[in-house]
Amino acid sequence: MKEVFDVQLFRENSETAVGILEKHLSDQSVRGLELVDPAVLSRAARALMTTEHERVADFDGAKLAGILDLYVRTGIAVHSPGSMGRQFSGVVPLAGVVEFVSSVVNQPSSFYEAAQLPNVAEQIMAEELNRFIGWPAGRFEMLTTSGGSLANLTALLAARNKAFPDFWAEGGPGAAGDGRPAIAVGEDVHYSVSRAAGVLGIGEAQIVRLPLNEERQICPVRAETALAAAERRGLRVFCVVASAGSTSVGAFDPLDELADLAHRRGAWLHVDGAHGASLLVSDRLRAKLRGIAKADSLTWDAHKMMFVPAPCTLLFYREREHSLGAFRQQASYVFDEEPDPYTALDSGDRTFECTKRPMIMALWTLWSVYGRALFADKIEQLCRATALAYEVLLEQPDFEVLHRPEANILCFRHRPAGLSDPGPADERELHRLQVAIRNRVKQNGTFFISKVDIDGTAALRVVLMNHETTTEHFRMLLHEIRHAAQDIRTTARGNR
Amino acid sequence: MKEVFDVQLFRENSETAVGILEKHLSDQSVRGLELVDPAVLSRAARALMTTEHERVADFDGAKLAGILDLYVRTGIAVHSPGSMGRQFSGVVPLAGVVEFVSSVVNQPSSFYEAAQLPNVAEQIMAEELNRFIGWPAGRFEMLTTSGGSLANLTALLAARNKAFPDFWAEGGPGAAGDGRPAIAVGEDVHYSVSRAAGVLGIGEAQIVRLPLNEERQICPVRAETALAAAERRGLRVFCVVASAGSTSVGAFDPLDELADLAHRRGAWLHVDGAHGASLLVSDRLRAKLRGIAKADSLTWDAHKMMFVPAPCTLLFYREREHSLGAFRQQASYVFDEEPDPYTALDSGDRTFECTKRPMIMALWTLWSVYGRALFADKIEQLCRATALAYEVLLEQPDFEVLHRPEANILCFRHRPAGLSDPGPADERELHRLQVAIRNRVKQNGTFFISKVDIDGTAALRVVLMNHETTTEHFRMLLHEIRHAAQDIRTTARGNR
Numbered sequence: 001m002k003e004v005f006d007v008q009l010f011r012e013n014s015e016t017a018v019g020i021l022e023k024h025l026s027d028q029s030v031r032g033l034e035l036v037d038p039a040v041l042s043r044a045a046r047a048l049m050t051t052e053h054e055r056v057a058d059f060d061g062a063k064l065a066g067i068l069d070l071y072v073r074t075g076i077a078v079h080s081p082g083s084m085g086r087q088f089s090g091v092v093p094l095a096g097v098v099e100f101v102s103s104v105v106n107q108p109s110s111f112y113e114a115a116q117l118p119n120v121a122e123q124i125m126a127e128e129l130n131r132f133i134g135w136p137a138g139r140f141e142m143l144t145t146s147g148g149s150l151a152n153l154t155a156l157l158a159a160r161n162k163a164f165p166d167f168w169a170e171g172g173p174g175a176a177g178d179g180r181p182a183i184a185v186g187e188d189v190h191y192s193v194s195r196a197a198g199v200l201g202i203g204e205a206q207i208v209r210l211p212l213n214e215e216r217q218i219c220p221v222r223a224e225t226a227l228a229a230a231e232r233r234g235l236r237v238f239c240v241v242a243s244a245g246s247t248s249v250g251a252f253d254p255l256d257e258l259a260d261l262a263h264r265r266g267a268w269l270h271v272d273g274a275h276g277a278s279l280l281v282s283d284r285l286r287a288k289l290r291g292i293a294k295a296d297s298l299t300w301d302a303h304k305m306m307f308v309p310a311p312c313t314l315l316f317y318r319e320r321e322h323s324l325g326a327f328r329q330q331a332s333y334v335f336d337e338e339p340d341p342y343t344a345l346d347s348g349d350r351t352f353e354c355t356k357r358p359m360i361m362a363l364w365t366l367w368s369v370y371g372r373a374l375f376a377d378k379i380e381q382l383c384r385a386t387a388l389a390y391e392v393l394l395e396q397p398d399f400e401v402l403h404r405p406e407a408n409i410l411c412f413r414h415r416p417a418g419l420s421d422p423g424p425a426d427e428r429e430l431h432r433l434q435v436a437i438r439n440r441v442k443q444n445g446t447f448f449i450s451k452v453d454i455d456g457t458a459a460l461r462v463v464l465m466n467h468e469t470t471t472e473h474f475r476m477l478l479h480e481i482r483h484a485a486q487d488i489r490t491t492a493r494g495n496r
Numbered sequence: 497m498k499e500v501f502d503v504q505l506f507r508e509n510s511e512t513a514v515g516i517l518e519k520h521l522s523d524q525s526v527r528g529l530e531l532v533d534p535a536v537l538s539r540a541a542r543a544l545m546t547t548e549h550e551r552v553a554d555f556d557g558a559k560l561a562g563i564l565d566l567y568v569r570t571g572i573a574v575h576s577p578g579s580m581g582r583q584f585s586g587v588v589p590l591a592g593v594v595e596f597v598s599s600v601v602n603q604p605s606s607f608y609e610a611a612q613l614p615n616v617a618e619q620i621m622a623e624e625l626n627r628f629i630g631w632p633a634g635r636f637e638m639l640t641t642s643g644g645s646l647a648n649l650t651a652l653l654a655a656r657n658k659a660f661p662d663f664w665a666e667g668g669p670g671a672a673g674d675g676r677p678a679i680a681v682g683e684d685v686h687y688s689v690s691r692a693a694g695v696l697g698i699g700e701a702q703i704v705r706l707p708l709n710e711e712r713q714i715c716p717v718r719a720e721t722a723l724a725a726a727e728r729r730g731l732r733v734f735c736v737v738a739s740a741g742s743t744s745v746g747a748f749d750p751l752d753e754l755a756d757l758a759h760r761r762g763a764w765l766h767v768d769g770a771h772g773a774s775l776l777v778s779d780r781l782r783a784k785l786r787g788i789a790k791a792d793s794l795t796w797d798a799h800k801m802m803f804v805p806a807p808c809t810l811l812f813y814r815e816r817e818h819s820l821g822a823f824r825q826q827a828s829y830v831f832d833e834e835p836d837p838y839t840a841l842d843s844g845d846r847t848f849e850c851t852k853r854p855m856i857m858a859l860w861t862l863w864s865v866y867g868r869a870l871f872a873d874k875i876e877q878l879c880r881a882t883a884l885a886y887e888v889l890l891e892q893p894d895f896e897v898l899h900r901p902e903a904n905i906l907c908f909r910h911r912p913a914g915l916s917d918p919g920p921a922d923e924r925e926l927h928r929l930q931v932a933i934r935n936r937v938k939q940n941g942t943f944f945i946s947k948v949d950i951d952g953t954a955a956l957r958v959v960l961m962n963h964e965t966t967t968e969h970f971r972m973l974l975h976e977i978r979h980a981a982q983d984i985r986t987t988a989r990g991n992r
Binding site: 001004007010016021036041049054068071078088097104113119123157168199200201311341345355367368371381442 | 507516529532556587616807840858963
């Protein structure tokens with residue numbers, strides 16, 4: 001036991017890790033992912049495990065180095081310009097260093113006494129970020145929680161309990177009678193929101209889908225009609241959920257109009273800004289979230305566009321008192337019980353977690369050391385690179401681009417000459433081709449991209465998260481896609 | 497931007513962190529927590545922040561060192577023998593190193609392609625740990641999730657959806673009719689379980705409280721009566737929740753009997769083993785969880801008694817198919833859709849999170865490098881130390897001990913000579929004295945302990961998580977408690 005907790009060994013192991021990470025971060029090659037058969041990887045992993053001992057095994061540095069090396073090698077190369085597939089990315093390296101400290105000092109942050117600096121840092125970051133939202137100081141609330149899905153659920157729970165004060169103690173009212181609880185979401189809403197309806201006892205069948213316009217944003221006029229129709233069906237829509245940066249194409253719903261629409265009907269407006277809320281810190285891009293100050297709650301993933309390790313999700317409420325309603329219907333007595341300056345910072349009564357990682361520390365440290373400009377500059381660069389990629393695509397006769405990008409997500413299809421004109425049969429072929437291209441590109445290992453179904457047909461999707469990814473890389477990707485499509489179609493013809 | 501991502505700077509910052517952590521871990525003094533006024537700490541934190549810049553601020557090493565130093569200094573001294581207050585502790589240092597790597601490589605682990613080794617490591621750890629549960633290979637399932645509260649919710653959700661297949665789409669049945677959904681829990685159940693009833697649309701009012709015996713374990717005979725009474729009231733109890741290591745006193749409910757009881761009534765048995773499931777890895781202590789193989793699901797926090805950074809929660813299901821029911825009522829088509837060896841390891845359809853930390857990596861690495869004995873030895877040592885502390889308390893006429901410890905949690909009260917004989921007035925004085933002692937001891941800064949209300953009266957609570965804490969330290973704590981009580985009572989008399 002003494003050796004296990006030995007401080008000198010800790011230093012040596014830390015140096016092993018730093019060495020491996022340094023090499024990893026220094027690799028500037030263009031690459032994606034090397035996909036390994038799970039059975040093969042499992043054998044490699046098992047070979048690195050100590051066999052059953054009666055006593056604690058002696059430390060073996062070679063084994064540790066083998067484990068860490070295997071770990072680093074088998075991930076997506078998030079630091080490479082070839083990584084364009086997902087909304088996570090190479091973190092700012094300093095954020096990783098702070099997380100290292102967090103992992104060792106072990107300060108669960110739901111209660112002030114257990115994590116003093118993280119709780120203070122949460123308050124500071126709340127104030128810093130609210131400058132770009134614009135709520136009156138002292139009224140709003142910000143909490144950290146373990147991921148955007150949990151933040152969305154928590155906000156919906158607060159909204160549910162406010163609209164239906166008996167729901168917490170009694171459960172839902174059931175199908176009988178009028179005013180059945182319901183939520184309204186855009187067609188492209190993240191799956192965590194529709195799931196939340198199933199989890200919270202609203203029922204997935206009580207989700208009202210709001211139609212989108214051509215930019216895949218919720219259309220307020222048609223939304224109004226849909227809400228009126230839902231009311232006639234006996235539904236009481238207590239919450240409208242807007243996306244600020246949809247997962248599929250990065251579309252920003254019109255928050256200003258949707259807030260008015262929701263509030264006219266006595267509903268709560270929740271904004272899922274998991275991806276796009278970070279645009280608020282940029283003076284150039286903030287307007288994408290025009291109307292955000294009217295929202296009732298906002299989900300903001302700092303582990304997406306603020307480049308810190310996952311999870312680091314911020315959940316904002318316009319009214320602090322509403323945050324107290326999520327986990328008990330009458331929570332105001334929490335305030336009165338202990339009017340002491342320490343417990344006033346406790347958040348355990350407002351977050352799902354009892355034991356919570358001090359996730360704010362990486363974000364606050366980056367903000368403190370580098371300032372807001374780090375985030376604003378990088379986000380602007382990513383959005384600019386995406387706009388340029390869009391321009392490149394417009395010039396290509398064998399690609400169709402599905403939307404003008406609002407942020408750093410871009411969806412398109414490769415339609416090589418020789419595919420027939422649009423039509424049902426062609427759509428199926430087009431769909432299959434995009435899926436096959438995505439998989440082929442992934443297997444080739446130079447680029448990592450994703451796919452998404454848009455109006456029922458697959459599309460290729462890039463998310464530019466790495467500021468090292470240039471238009472030149474994007475052109476290389478298109479080249480690779482064309483080659484992949486040729487191979488796929490040649491093979492298919494050969495197999496006939 | 498170049499400097500921010502510079503690899504040499506990453507190395508230097510890592511070395512700064514290692515230096516600060518090394519000093520922190522080397523401090524062997526007996527101490528608890530230095531509680532700082534949040535306003536004072538906030539000023540100190542703000543002073544370390546860069547002021548608003550148009551451009552990314554130049555890196556300032558002194559600022560970073562100041563932040564990390566403040567962070568380390570203001571936490572509970574979890575590595576000190578004086579830290580006895582909570583179920584978190586000083587982690588195995590190597591676990592912190594692995595989390596460092598996780599933070600930099602950023603592999604969200606809900607999908608195999610994004611985190612290949614973590615997904616394989618989850619499978620391996622599932623098999624390793626199931627050796628001590630004893631379910632047939634290939635049938636059971638293990639998932640990682642962000643904390644015990646989320647694991648408890650997820651298991652209850654799976655149980656709810658199995659018993660009430662329409663709940664997911666339609667919401668709860670409401671108060672009308674018979675067979676209203678309900679859950680049954682022990683009186684000492686963790687608050688996350690009763691909260692889950694409110695969250696999931698069951699309703700807190702539909703929680704059936706099962707009476708405890710003198711050891712604060714659920715009494716199966718009286719539980720049977722309570723369940724029968726609930727049924728007569730029109731409730732359909734679809735899940736019984738047992739604790740394997742209750743939060744308050746570390747009591748282990750009789751799983752074998754409760755499983756039979758639940759299954760006779762067609763209910764699911766969920767075991768909240770957040771604290772105590774780790775005892776399974778010890779040959780000496782495993783019997784505390786006799787009957788675990790009959791449970792339907794089990795929550796197991798590795799960030800408690802397996803000494804890795806939080807969160808690292810394991811959620812086990814006896815039947816894999818039930819795990820698929822948590823987030824959609826008919827999920828079996830997930831199997832059929834893509835019968836490919838890579839996506840077979842994806843867990844995103846069974847866990848709450850979409851983006852999830854690769855939390856298994858620290859646990860698997862410790863298990864691989866040191867073997868099971870590391871955990872078994874340390875847990876046995878902690879339970880032995882707690883049994884010795886109990887023996888010490890029995891000898892003290894001015895202390896009353898509230899239970900024989902089953903694990904490493906021990907609750908007791910200080911009842912100095914001069915407090916009158918037990919009675920209602922005395923109970924209030926006794927209560928106030930324990931609360932005052934706990935706060936005084938915390939302020940003194942040598943020890944960190946907690947308090948818990950037992951049968952309505954506060955008690956002092958120690959959780960021995962540090963293998964360096966000896967009987968001698970416990971005697972020092974009792975000495976400190978006596979002094980604190982004297983001071984409190986002298987001050988109180990002086991104020992009269």
